[in-house]
Amino acid sequence: MRKWIVLTLFLLCAISFYAEELNILGFSFDKYPTINAILLPTESDVNYVRIDGVPRNIESVPLAISRKQVAIGILYQENISTAFLAELAKQLSETFFIEPLFTLWDYSNEFSLVLPAASQEFIKPNLSKETTYPDDPSRTKLLDSICAITSYLKNIGDLRFLIIIGNGDDTDSMISVKETSRLILESGVIPIFIGNWKNKTYPLNILREIGFGMSITVDRRDLSKSITDVFEYLEESTLLTFQALGDRKENIVEFGFKNLQKEQYSLNPPPWKVQWYTKTNPVKDGKVELSFDITPVEFPTRTMMEIRKYSSRGEVEKYEFEYSPGASELDKDVLAEGVWLYLLSIDGTDYISGKTVFSKLPGPKIRFEVPPLVSSKRISVDLKYEGGIPLNEIIVNNEQIVVDETEETITLELNSGYNNIEMEYIDHFGRSFGPVSKRIFVDGEKPVIEMDEIPEHTNKNQLIIMGTIKDNLGLLSIKVDGKVQNLQERESYSFSIPVDIYPGSNKININGEDLAGNTSEKTIHVTGDFVLPNILSINYEEHTSKDIATISLKATDNTEVSHVMINGTRFEYAREPFSVKLPKEGLNKIDIVVYDITGNSRKETIQIIKDTRSPEILLDESTIILNQSSLNFQVRDNQGVNDVYVENKRATKKDSDLYTADLGTIEPGAEKTLEITAIDIAGNISKKTIRLINDVKPPEIIEISLPFFSRKITFSDDFGLKEITFQGKQYTLSGTSTTLNIPFSEGNRGTIYLEDIAGNTTEFPIKTRPWYTSPYFLYPTIAFVFFWVGLRIGIIYMKKRHHKKSKFKL
Template identity: 35%
Template sequence: MKKGCVIVRTKHFLFFLFFLTFFSVLSGEEVSLLGLDFTEYPRVRALLTPVEGEVSEVYIDGIKSNIFTEELLRSKTRLVVGILIQEEIEADFLENILKEFSKDFLVPPVFTLWSYATSIDFITPPVEFELATRSIPLLTHRTYNNESTRLTDAVCTVSSYLKYQEGIKILLIIGDGSNSGSFFNEDYAISLIHESGTIPFFIGNWKSTQTPKKILHSTNYGLLFSSQKKDLHKVTAEIFQLIRQSKIINFQGLGNFNENLIEFRYENDPPEVYDFFAPKMNVHWYLRKNPISDGQLELDFDLSGEERLRIGTKLRIELISSNGFYDSWSAKYRVGPLPIQPRMLEKGVWLFVVTSPEFSELISGYVVFSKLPGPLIETKLPSLTNKTNITVSFAHKGGVPLRYVKVNGNTFKMADPDLTVPLTLKDGYNELVLEYIDYFGRIFGPITKSIFLDSLPPSLELSETPKYTNKRKIILSGYAQDNLQLLSVQVGDKLFRIEDDTYNFETELEIKKGKNVFVVRTEDLAGNTTVETIEIYGDFDSPNIQSLNYPHFTKESEIILTVNATDNTGINEITIDNQPFDPSMKFIPIKLLKNGENIVNVSIVDLAGNIAMQKIVIVKDNEPPVIKAPERFVFNDRTAKEIEFDVWDNFGVDSVMVDDKRIFKKGEHFFAKIPQLEPGARKLLSIKAIDLAGNMAQTFIEVVYDVEPPTINVNDGYFTTREIEIKDDFGLKKISYNGEITSLEGTITKILIPFKEKRTMTITVEDTGGNVYSLKIKVYPWYLSPAFLIFIVAFIAFWIGIRFGVAYSRRRHKHHRVKLQ
């Protein structure tokens, strides 16, 4: 037969499992049973550690019982874990352990937290992980008096408290094993563990293992883990993992708590047999008045139905408190409830234990709470708000949890560690009356709170800002005002804290290329906000002038300019010589103020103020081109094909046409093709010249096919010359004689030709058609020239006349002189 106590020692994180025999002798045999639960007796639940083999059969005192096996994680049976701490352990570690342990349970486990040393401190009743973690700091942040560690008193108290919790109960004791100052010894602890059906686990760096070993030897089940202090966290985590992996064997007891032995049989392993320690007495306790809610204690216990007790059997009632109080008194058994003398209890946890010196199997405990500290509650309630519908939050921060919260008479159940209650407010002051009801039914309150509803947002005025800019920085100014008090004004990342109802501000905005969004937000104390969004597009690039379409040369006083420009923000204005034009105009008129070159300044301004400038030159030309061509072109040879002429203009010739057919310049001159004519025929060629401004000049050339040479008529001259008359139908070109060449013009001309040495010469005349005619002429000697002969005749006549006059004068003078006499 095996005893169920297990001692586990750890070193270097390695576990070695040893089992104690009934006589406290270490055995090498391995056991699986952790404990038995008699809560629903005669139904019994056995909690077994995870083993390789499955339990196939269960026998109770040799009688086979039907079994049902299930994993603890998947069981509908609640697991209640009491944590009793004397060793120092970190809050964060314990919280993480419980959080990890609570995962995946079909029915979430609950935890009740206690601590012990000189006093036994109740932290929280059985609650789920969420609530338990709120009280862990109260459990771990404590200073313990190592001079007195009431280990057995603590085990008795917590075991008796767990007795009335439904489910499989595990008591985890983390301490050093020392036991001093306790009023109850190990036998009390063993009996009360049996009564409550609690499975004890002892963990620690033991100063002494005497008390834990004795308790485990006698309780028939439980575990003892020995760990160095540095490995305490590791061992604790392993224990919780062991519990998670355990299994539940459900079977039926024989009834009347008369069982002695229980045997677990395996398919491939030898069976395991354990003592069946079920509660031997069934004691009923009745709490008539609760010290917490009623202010005093009235407690009864009833032993009715125990045939083994006789009327008048001596009973002993003992009372200990968590703070070290002890009292005891005697009573006698009778049928029916036996009252415990009413009394006022001081603050703390009180354990009543009834025993009998005449009947050793009688022992039962009952725990009463008196004047426990109130729960730690955090209430988040704004004194000022801007929301008509709000929620008030209540958070359990530790200690005894709340059951209910009352808000203005409305009751809300605190099912979770945190509770939110919706409220509807009216403008102005709103009064709230709060009451709190804790786990034990205590009422805290009423507490009156006020909330002011301010639904009016602050006003915000901002200076005007450009939508587009080419500046790197812009100054923004503004004014904020609120009916109560402003809290802040925020411009982008800049925050201005305010403690007034008005505020003037000015700040510098840094502009980056592209879209800049600045959010200006003002908030009052109630949380009302007014938000203005400013969008400023930073444009530091000038517009792109793609093309300017205009006539570079014109004869008009006004031309049309077409502007083709693009910009990433848009064109705001087009300026021509400082005169603005709407950018939507497709055609812009430009007046030309003078002839010749006109310089026009074109400026494109975008929405951000960037300017792109370009100068253009437009030539105003009112003068037509000049055509330098002969009025007549005469030729005498059919091989002649072209007429040479020139065209000139101040600013350039655009085109030249002969008889409306365009011709092009060859080298330095223009050439007109000679039409085919019959000899003696003529034709007019039309020559048009257009300059770059569109001015046109026109002239005509008479083309003559001349095969007749010029004629020469010779007349005598007055002296040693001959006068010749030259004629041609279409024009004379030149004459040559005496080795000299003289140009001629016109169709007829007269020339005096002098003779110097020779009295004969040859005269050659050429007309414009290239026809040549030569004539040899003679001249008289000088003394036979008409001039000389005329002179001789005149001289003779003059001499005769003089002579005749002299004779006449003499005759008259003689006649006159005679008469006077």
């Protein structure tokens, strides 16, 4: 949201309607056919731009980072605070990618230049006090002042804004509102009116004429806040750049925003471009030679043009001349002191152009002090700008130095003895002031300080600093740790001064100075060490497969960390990281003790697990699958698995030890070889190559013994059998061929379900008979019956035959 204060924003469109809180602040036509527009902070970006209905390409960039130099003119009549304005300019300069330029003008009875275009450092010294005008001045030149500053700004920077601070009165201006508006358009300046407008006629008429800009009505006590808000608008604004149609006759530009809002403005590009030339520099002596050239419009050779020449106090001269192509000589004259405005126009038309010329302005105010006696052959001297026209450069002993700030430090190279220094100043307008001569004497011999022995470390709260200071000419003073003793021009002095020692580093400075300003300094560093070292971090691998562990640590101490003891072995701290042998498999406890240079120590204990066992991949080298697109398998490790890769692709972890990998497509009966790599958290690596077989062939019953009774059955599979199920009982199988005895009972019927290791199944119905119908029982029984019957028949036969024979004998 915009931070609108209680004010009115006037953005006036060419179709003559008045609107509040529109989004476009203004336009700049000075680079025509390129048009620059300033978009105020808004919640919606510009979506399109159309000129007279013709779409145009648009470039959008925040103004602060647009790599365009912004020039801001401030024309003020109200009170204005030096510190306030300087701080605003400083904040804006820190935000913008290219530091803006600022020019300050004031107006009342006449318009006058306070500060030509310069960086923000020059604002404060040029406003050494607040400028105040009466509430109702008898004479004011608002329009003339606007014309003078806009004509000055048009060749400065890439984008220009003019902030007018006043009450709106204009009693003595000789330039009309329409001419003022055309000069604003020609210069590419966007005007912003701020003040307690007692008379709003001129600001509103100007804004209606040009079709853009801003007017803020505010009470004097809120003036500073309003100016601050305007600077924030500029800081947060966006630069929009697009191309005109090229004929300087554009009428309406329409902006469409992404929130579907539309805004229309009139376009009033200046009908011509006038290039002004100044052959001399009237700032110094008032002599001016002015000429101009016109592009792109060509006029008939007898076109009458008018020149008006104004001083800051009023119109001076007016004359006409016939136009001729090419550069035209305009004026050769000596101007009185002040600001001059030249206006070139064609009567009754919109053709008008302005040129601002400065004559005989006062020079810069400079403070430059050189010490008469120094001790160094290379010294730095401060030059301070205190107001007036800003400095451009300084010439010191024929060496040119460019001045960018209000305070410059100049380095002088000197010789022993007397040195003559000549300086010349050149201001913003190229004027030269000087030369100014200075004399400096150099005495380069320093006093000598000799110190007694001082310990580097101590646990005492106080030390006595002792030594001797000498000089060839005479001593001025000696200072030990801030305690000064005047030596009254002695050539030698022995000192003994107590100094307090604090925990940590104690820096003790001993400074001696002689009469010529030569100084000698000795610095003693004494460490008061009363605290233990601090271990910030210990970095190591908690699990490793190596016999040697690498340990790095960071430690601090109020003095200095000396060394480290690790399990009784000394390591220099400066040589970390440290290599430590792990004595055993499994858990190893390691004691780390850090020492500072005074022997204070701190202990930490860490644990490192030595693991040399590689992870175990639980998967057969030959694995049978059945139309699977993924493979699930287990990987186990005694400490933990870190990563598993299948054919260099990371496997997905499903559970603590279970992983899955994508197999892609394997044709039925085809084989695929995969390499599985497992890495545990200690870095041990296991690799296993497996052969995957897509087995889609079901198992077979290849032999059936005694088919009438189905008792003994043989099963087979190309890659392996898994189990059979019969009458609710499961029988685990192994191998590729197995023969089983199926127990039978009377009236036993059922189906055998056979499954191979790939998951293929076969069903086989069987029927078992009673045991007494088994051929193993039935055949012997029948044979025995026949044998017994035959035996009985034979016995009967033999008995009958024997009986017959016996009977015959009787």
